[in-house]
Amino acid sequence: MDDFESGSDQETIRGARLWRDNGWTARVIKNEDDDGWAVAMTPDGQSEPALVGPWTMGRDKKNPKPLDTAAFITLVKTAAEFVRRHEQQLEATLHQHLDISHAGGRVRVTLDIDPDDERPTAILRATTAAGDVLGSASVSPGFKLTRVRANAWAEAGFCADVVG
Incomplete structure (x- = not known):
């Protein structure tokens, strides 16, 4: 089973501000730090997002740009890479080694x-x-x-x- 098929039992949703597919949920949220928008990427089965990043404003400069297939695929790739790097960093912290002459x-x-x-x-x-x-x-x-x-x-x- 490849990454794309690893999905979950969760229902697929494809809305303007909520998109769930391929084991991930993208939720467009109001950015608490300013007047803009952010997107939170949460892996299925997790309660907290793995990654939160800025999201593009729509043409009216008030509302967020709607999610679409291309954006969601890019967001999944970015969030999965972020999680992978975090796991690699944790592994490197927990399992260290060095070679010495003796x-x-x-x-x-x-x-x-x-x-x-x-x-x-x-x-x-x-x-x-x-x-x-x-x-x-x-x-x-x-x-x-x-x-x-x-x-x-x-x-x-x-x-x-x-x-x-």
Whole structure:
């Protein structure tokens, strides 16, 4: 099933200010910051919009331009790309790695954060190029993985007690 067919069980709507199709809802709303209009793009199943952006005024310079097929397709592409980039950024924040030189070889040091709302955790791990684990330690989810810290941990023999 491709992205266009991934839709939902929601009814298709194609109105001047409300358009629902292909798993997204576009709603033209009054811009709270000025006299203009905005469009809120909300994925099906979500209560909050993934993206809110400016919307074009109509010819009368009072009311918004009506939504149409071409505009909706462009809005879906833009909102989906925005969501994808946000997910990539979150993934990069939660799963970090860097390579260091240690004992004549390359060692990969990784930091994996589980952002659980009640009990977030993080694991620091060092592995060889062959995948052998040299050390592992629980660290604070706020731990900052830097080359200096990774090298200091390596110099301490990847001991869990010295990370911090």
